[in-house]
Amino acid sequence: MKMMPLERRGISNSRLVLGCMGLGGSWNSADPVTSSHIRQAEEAVEAALSIGITMYDHADIYKRGKAESVFGQVLKQQPRLREQIVIQSKVGIHLSDGILPQRYNFSKGHILHSVDGILERLGTQYLDVLLLHRPDPLMEPDEIAEAFTMLKLTGKVRNFGVSNMSPGQIRFLQSALPDPFVVNQLEMSLLRHHWVDPGILHINQKADLKDSFPEGLMEFMQMENIQIQAWGPLSQGRFSGKESDNATEAEMKTAALVQQIADENETTPEAIVLAWLMKHPACIQPVIGTVNPKRIIACKDAARQAEIMTREQWYTLLVSARGVNMP
Numbered sequence: 001m002k003m004m005p006l007e008r009r010g011i012s013n014s015r016l017v018l019g020c021m022g023l024g025g026s027w028n029s030a031d032p033v034t035s036s037h038i039r040q041a042e043e044a045v046e047a048a049l050s051i052g053i054t055m056y057d058h059a060d061i062y063k064r065g066k067a068e069s070v071f072g073q074v075l076k077q078q079p080r081l082r083e084q085i086v087i088q089s090k091v092g093i094h095l096s097d098g099i100l101p102q103r104y105n106f107s108k109g110h111i112l113h114s115v116d117g118i119l120e121r122l123g124t125q126y127l128d129v130l131l132l133h134r135p136d137p138l139m140e141p142d143e144i145a146e147a148f149t150m151l152k153l154t155g156k157v158r159n160f161g162v163s164n165m166s167p168g169q170i171r172f173l174q175s176a177l178p179d180p181f182v183v184n185q186l187e188m189s190l191l192r193h194h195w196v197d198p199g200i201l202h203i204n205q206k207a208d209l210k211d212s213f214p215e216g217l218m219e220f221m222q223m224e225n226i227q228i229q230a231w232g233p234l235s236q237g238r239f240s241g242k243e244s245d246n247a248t249e250a251e252m253k254t255a256a257l258v259q260q261i262a263d264e265n266e267t268t269p270e271a272i273v274l275a276w277l278m279k280h281p282a283c284i285q286p287v288i289g290t291v292n293p294k295r296i297i298a299c300k301d302a303a304r305q306a307e308i309m310t311r312e313q314w315y316t317l318l319v320s321a322r323g324v325n326m327p
């Protein structure tokens with residue numbers, strides 16, 4: 001099996017990441033964390049560990065900090081767990097407080113303050129990976145470099161990465177940073193399949209690109225050994241059993257095709273939709289957002305399915321999801 005960029009750097013060999021945005025109850029900060037939220041987190045982590053998931057994705061904003069708080073409770077109850085897993089979190093988004101709008105903030109002060117909050121909520125001394133969540137148009141590489149240098153020197157963060165960024169933005173920030181970025185996390189799935197488009201539609205094609213995936217992103221990440229992580233990889237269940245009143249014809253056909261391949265291979269539809277991403281030579285690492293233990297376990301076979309998925313199956317799924325033939 002080909003090594004993932006994070007594996008080559010000795011950071012993680014977890015083929016899947018458990019996305020923790022679903023933990024911690026509601027997004028309303030007035031709703032307290034309850035014992036049932038903590039139990040939900042314990043069960044999700046237990047299910048994830050049982051299928052070999054050792055990497056966990058957070059952000060300071062998830063459930064306005066409550067996702068990290070409940071995860072911190074799980075770590076408190078199982079102190080040896082911290083050294084067995086890789087924890088990633090993100091900074092840089094201010095959620096709206098009802099007065100000011102949602103906005104981004106990559107200032108040194110905000111980054112340092114946010115990381116302290118993350119470490120306190122998780123009850124850990126360090127983060128394995130810190131990502132800048134969404135590009136801040138006001139970002140200044142030198143200021144970010146100062147923050148990252150302090151975080152590295154104080155042992156609070158071991159590795160840095162980004163999310164939702166283009167090659168140009170990564171090159172811009174990287175120019176001031178001593179350490180290479182190790183991750184770029186992007187929305188990618190059979191529903192959000194547009195990351196394939198720039199590679200096939202930019203030359204001699206009249207087709208409009210429906211989505212804003214920058215040209216050369218997939219190639220750049222591979223050349224720079226940056227781990228591509230896919231958020232939203234299950235498409236919220238659209239191709240793996242979730243009922244929907246507004247599914248398009250292409251989506252319905254694709255869901256049926258996913259089920260057919262799953263049946264033929266005696267596996268789950270979750271494994272097939274994840275395998276479709278993981279078959280790509282970039283060794284995409286899906287960040288699954290389910291916190292339902294049964295659904296987490298349904299993802300177990302994804303890496304094996306990626307190994308055995310044929311080119312024909314991969315393209316058939318792509319064409320079905322696109323709803324139009326390849327040029």
Ligand SMILES: NC(=O)c1ccc[n+]([C@@H]2O[C@H](COP(=O)([O-])OP(=O)(O)OC[C@H]3O[C@@H](n4cnc5c(N)ncnc54)[C@H](OP(=O)(O)O)[C@@H]3O)[C@@H](O)[C@H]2O)c1
Binds near residue numbers: 237290
């Ligand atoms: N970097 C970014 O900007 C960014 C943005 C968003 C998310 N993320 C990260 O990526 C992770 C995954 O994102 P995501 O949650 O959007 O994506 P996802 O993995 O595609 O979807 C997970 C959601 O879909 C539901 N779901 C999945 N299969 C289902 C089915 N068959 N029937 C009913 N519901 C089903 C899950 O509910 P159950 O829990 O009930 O299974 C869960 O709410 C997040 O947890 C977070 O860590 C990052």
